[in-house]
Amino acid sequence: MPASHPLRMKGTMMKIYLASSWRNKDRVRTVGTVLRQNGHECFDFTNPGDHTALPNGFHWSEIDPDWQEWTANQYRDHLLNHDLSKVGLAQDLGGMEWADVCVALMPFGRSASLELGWFIGKGKPAHILLGDDQEPELMFGLATKIHTNMIELCSTLAEPVAA
Numbered sequence: 001m002p003a004s005h006p007l008r009m010k011g012t013m014m015k016i017y018l019a020s021s022w023r024n025k026d027r028v029r030t031v032g033t034v035l036r037q038n039g040h041e042c043f044d045f046t047n048p049g050d051h052t053a054l055p056n057g058f059h060w061s062e063i064d065p066d067w068q069e070w071t072a073n074q075y076r077d078h079l080l081n082h083d084l085s086k087v088g089l090a091q092d093l094g095g096m097e098w099a100d101v102c103v104a105l106m107p108f109g110r111s112a113s114l115e116l117g118w119f120i121g122k123g124k125p126a127h128i129l130l131g132d133d134q135e136p137e138l139m140f141g142l143a144t145k146i147h148t149n150m151i152e153l154c155s156t157l158a159e160p161v162a163a
Contacts, residue, residue: 016043017098025046029046100124128146
């Protein structure tokens with residue numbers, strides 16, 4: 001299991017990194033709003049804000065409208081060499097480093113899976129909020145906690161955590 005978060009008092013604000021898929025952007029924004037209403041700060045990759053280099057988040061379509069047709073070589077070259085992808089990666093990684101905790105919102109894909117794994121590897125709390133249509137995933141057992149609804153998630157984030 002991941003290492004515990006340093007002791008915090010009930011009601012103390014958390015810095016939360018929201019991990020998910022662009023296909024899930026409405027849910028990401030809704031969950032972010034609820035968490036902010038509960039006193040937390042959130043890094044929302046779909047709308048990271050004016051203080052970031054890409055305030056509307058990173059989109060492959062800004063590099064090439066036909067990005068979904070790329071070959072493996074084109075993908076690798078754009079991922080590693082394009083200025084926008086470098087900025088997008090640095091922006092998201094900065095949000096991850098800033099955050100105390102990750103909340104991954106199902107359904108999600110490859111990027112959010114890597115982000116979740118990064119948090120687990122760093123010993124930072126990593127929570128998963130399930131959606132309505134779930135397929136069992138064995139590796140989710142590495143998460144700090146799996147939640148089935150927002151009430152449960154908000155309650156857990158408000159609980160004191162032992163050092």
